[in-house]
Amino acid sequence: MVDLFDIVGIVHFGIAGNANNSMSIGDVFLNSLHAGIWDWLNPSGTVNYNDVAGLDFKGYNVPEGGDNLLGHIGFSYEFFSESGKANTARPIFWANTTRQWLHVASNLKGINLNQCVNSSVCLPQKPKLVVSLRGSASNIFVDNAAYRDFLFKTFRVSSVDMESSAVVMTSLSNGFLVIVIRGLLDIAGGQTGHNSVDTFGPLAAINACKVVIKFIEEFPKEIKS
Structure with a gap:
């Protein structure tokens, strides 16, 4: 994309596991990445x-x-x-996303995110948008409480996913602006019983998309400034 299209930057979004006990399933956060x-x-x-x-x-x-x-x-x-x-x-050590885009995204903190998958399956609390925490990415699906705790205690990362660092490093290496928007779908092994990825994955993806859409609506203002 960066070779063939005249772009300003990359808005990368998706879902992630939650490694931070102060965050909840359904929350969306924008971060710098551990690579x-x-x-x-x-x-x-x-x-x-x-x-x-x-x-x-x-x-x-x-x-x-x-x-x-x-x-x-x-x-x-x-x-x-x-x-x-x-x-x-x-x-x-840390691949930092674009500060000016994080500043724009911080104005979206009051966004209304979905709390329910359907009429009978809902989260106990209203999801929120959190800006500028640390995240991590590797080719590992994390569903292990000990490894989750290790990542948070050692690196203070709040999310785990499998793609973001590759996108961010490609953007940085080529001089493009970049931001990462991830919806949290589980607690990466910290749960008791079955992983919630199948239940709350769609909700996390929808919430991430809602933030992306609102961010893009603000995007022209950032370019003009």
């Missing part, structure tokens, strides 16, 4: 000294004690090419 490489090691391996975080799976054994075969994973920096400097990479 990096996880090195999965064998049980006797050691985390690289360049890694900025590590997770030792035996610390989450149930019952406690003993070793397991999952070993360790360590997180290292990702790289991307800076705009205007082809093939020049620099390390990045």
